[in-house]
Amino acid sequence: MPRLFTAIEIPREVGLGLSLLRGGLSGARWIDPENYHVTLRFVGDVDDATGRDIMLMLGQVRRPSFDLTLDGLDQFGGHKPRAVFASVKATSALMELQAEQERLMQRLGLGAEGRNYKPHVTLARLRDASSRQVADYLATRGPYRSPAFHVPRFVLFSSRDSVGGGPYLVEAAYPLL
Template sequence: MPRLFTAIEIPHDVGLGLSMLRGGLSGARWIDPENYHVTLRFVGDVDDATAREIMFTLGQVRRPSFDLMLDGLDQFGGHKPRAVFAAVKSSPALMELHAEQERLMQRIGLGAEGRNYKPHVTLARLRDASSRQVADYLATRGPYRSQTFRVPRFVLFSSRDSVGGGPYLVEAAYPLL
């Protein structure tokens, strides 16, 4: 089974707005708009039996749909930037959905996620971009904010073992109430 993760899909119109932020940063490998998403829980490479158990377990999630908004651009990596992203505005519903999935994955025997959860949409992965170049890029894009959008479901994505950025395949979709 390929590498798995759960995520929230980005609506087409929000993705179109994000795609307008592409360009103007050397060393950036821009993510294709159809691959924009907000990761909920990275699972990783698992065998087929574990993948089936994950799919079944995620089907037990019963949460209401909610609204999200992207608010601001930033970068991961500090003095050695490795990605540019759009931040997700604080959302209790999103954090609860993430926490529930974390508990479920641990319950079926997967290890805890090692990093603090910072919801975001990756726009570009960086190679050899200086912190000054990234700061200039972020400064020229001004304060980005998307329209509010409804989250009607989350999905289980698979990806092939690569450098990242897609293509991603929806293995299962789970409606929110």
């Protein structure tokens, strides 16, 4: 089975707004707007049996739908920037949904996620961009804020083993109440 992860899809109109932030940063590999998402839990490469177990386990999630807002831009990597992203305003509903999925994956025997969860939408992966260039980019575009958008479901995505940034395929969708 391909590489799997759970995520929240970004509505088309929000993705369009994010796409207007593209450009002006050398060494950036910009993510295509149709591949924007908020990762909930990275699963990785699993065999078909584990993939089916994950699909079934995720079907047990019963959480209410909620609204999200993207609030500001930032970067991962510190002095060696590796990605630029739009921050997601962390709501209790989002954090509870992510924590439940983390518990479910561990119950299936998958290792715990090694990093603290920071909800975000990756806009670009960086190669050879200086921290100064990234700081300048963020200074001119950092005040970004999206309109609130409704999250009616989460999905299980698969991706090809590639450099990253898609294309992603929805393997299963799970409605929120």
